[in-house]
Amino acid sequence: MTSAGSPNPSGSQTGGGGHCAGLRGYGEIVPPTSNPAVPVVTTRRLKLRGWRDSDVEPFVSLNADPQVMEFFPDALDRVESLSLVERLRSHWEEHGLGMWAVEETESGEFIGMIGLLVVGFDAPFTHDDVPPVEAGWRLRRQSWGHGYASEAAAATLGWGLGKRRLPEIVSFTSVLNTRSIDVMERLGMTHDPTDDFDHPALADGHPLRRHVLYRSTS
DSSP states (O other), X not given: OBOOOOSSTTSOOXXXXXXXXXXXTTSEEEOOSSOTTSOEEEOSSXXXXXXXXXXXXXXXXHHHOTTTTTTSSSOOOHHHHXXXXXXXXXXXXXXXXXXXXXXXXXXXXXXXXXXXXXXXSOOGGGOSSSOOEEEEEEEOGGGTTSSHHHHHHHHHHHIIIIISOOSEEEEEEETTOHHHHHHHHHTTOEXXXXXXXXXXXXXXXXXXXXEEEEEEEO
């Protein structure tokens, strides 16, 4: 499954989380194996880990898939995907949280990314002194329909609200992205229609401009 949040195609696609009380213990935190700055979180079927060089080619293919990028203005070319990987690695170093590479445990295959990002634009929900943190994901099309997004998002929220003790994590997506909204609902995130907003990176009249906002708190 896929979701979309930031309309900047080089950014993350946001997804869902859940209430921390129901998530602790869902993902097991284990010592890192690929990047000492990035913790590894495991779920029943997935491993959330640091980025490896071998992830780059499948990530380029994922970002070029028009169905995966349906709720972004554009797909990414190779140069944009390579730049994005470097920014995702840097985000971990700068903030101590970020987007994990997602590995299917049984096959060992890279299937996408999921994690947490500091929101970097101005919107009604970003007025606090501390910038909000969003949960997001982007999975290859072949891995949709297996509950992987929900499984990994639950572990991500558990880690962020529990291990990192974040007071709140948000997720947002285009109002047209019903798949993502379904995941946010399924994982127990809360939605107040008064929080919905027009994404400032998209022009008036753009079909993706109107966004829903969901919240999860510790």
